[in-house]
Amino acid sequence: MHIQLQQSDAPTNATHEDMAKTLLSRFGLVPRKKDGQAQMHSLLLELYERKKQSNREKKPEIAVMPVEHMASSASIKRQTMYDHLKRWLDLQILKKTSFVSSGKVILGYELNGNTLEHAFRRAETTIKNHVDNSFKLIEELQNEIKKDKLRQGKED
Numbered sequence: 001m002h003i004q005l006q007q008s009d010a011p012t013n014a015t016h017e018d019m020a021k022t023l024l025s026r027f028g029l030v031p032r033k034k035d036g037q038a039q040m041h042s043l044l045l046e047l048y049e050r051k052k053q054s055n056r057e058k059k060p061e062i063a064v065m066p067v068e069h070m071a072s073s074a075s076i077k078r079q080t081m082y083d084h085l086k087r088w089l090d091l092q093i094l095k096k097t098s099f100v101s102s103g104k105v106i107l108g109y110e111l112n113g114n115t116l117e118h119a120f121r122r123a124e125t126t127i128k129n130h131v132d133n134s135f136k137l138i139e140e141l142q143n144e145i146k147k148d149k150l151r152q153g154k155e156d
Helices: 016-026 040-057 067-073 078-090 116-155
Strands: 094-101 104-111
Touching: 016 040, 040 067, 040 104, 067 078, 067 104, 078 094, 078 104, 104 116
Parallel strands: none
Antiparallel strands: 094 104
């Protein structure tokens, strides 16, 4: 997992699209290439609208978005969407799911929570767990360094 957080602030009088772009930038979910044209904020907003509609109508299959639709919503190719999906899944903002609807199996992805906040709280938990594990590693490293110094002192 490669977490790349960025400092980014929404402009004054920001629209919901500006705020979505800022949010995705802060979590490292925007295209990493300078000339990247992916409209990931459009995808985020579409996923959120689908989730709201799904909850309202009590039809979970509405929230599920196939990769092809995700790619067209973000104005990118399907294969490029798979590259971006990995980061979204690593942070647990999206989850892979399938539903049977009208006799067909729908495979796709949906927000991993009922709201944007719930989905990004999952990302927060993922990041906190990563940091906590890093601090455990730091403690182990410090202990090993101390042990090595004690061993060297006994050898002298």
